[in-house]
Amino acid sequence: MRIAVCPGSFDPVTNGHLDIFARASSIFDKIIVAVFHNPNKKPLYTMEERVEMLRMATAHIPNVQVDCFSGLLYEYVRRQDSTIIVRGLRALSDFEYEFQRALLIKKIDPQMETVFMMTTADYSFVSSTGVKELAKFGGDISGLVPAAVAAKIIERLNQD
Structure with missing residues (x-):
């Protein structure tokens, strides 16, 4: 079985991330999307919240498993x-x-191999940071993140 790990902070997961997960899932038998605890970043969401959002967003991809970790990749x-x-x-x-x-x-x-995948042009400009900034100032983030994630972003930003 060919298992690949797709690590990231995913704060939050975007449609660009989902594009990579879906395409990688057709190449590898199992994709582990792993939320990484990066001590150099101050995330909007806890690791548990990011794992939950990823599980919702990837539920349609049968060979994706979501996990989290800290330490060396x-x-x-x-x-x-x-x-x-x-x-x-x-x-x-x-x-x-x-x-x-x-x-x-x-x-x-x-023995470790890194496989680079280019996102499709539709998502080449999408970043988690950009999505959060756009949402913070009332911009429309639909189409940039899954609908359930957009709702969570708006809810969180309205709490501040």
Whole structure:
């Protein structure tokens, strides 16, 4: 069984993320979408809330499993009996950052492979940060995130 891990902060999950998950699910037997606790970021949602939103958003993709972790990515991937990391790319700037990360992981664990997938043009401009900013100022985020996620974003931002 070919298992791939698709890590990220997913704060919140966007339709661009879902595009990558769905396309990767046709290549690999199992995709583990793993919410990463990044101590350098201050998320809008708790890890548990992000896992819940991802489970709702990926329910239609039968071979996707949602999980969460903290610590080193390559160690997490190994614990999942995998050596494959899937990373979504929107632009050249994403590639430069992700390429350096992939090379570091490859240096540490030569068996580890990173697969880069370009998002479709429809979502190349969508980022979690951009979605949150747009929603904060009352912009329309429909079409950028799943409807259930949009409702949660608006609800959270109205609490502040």
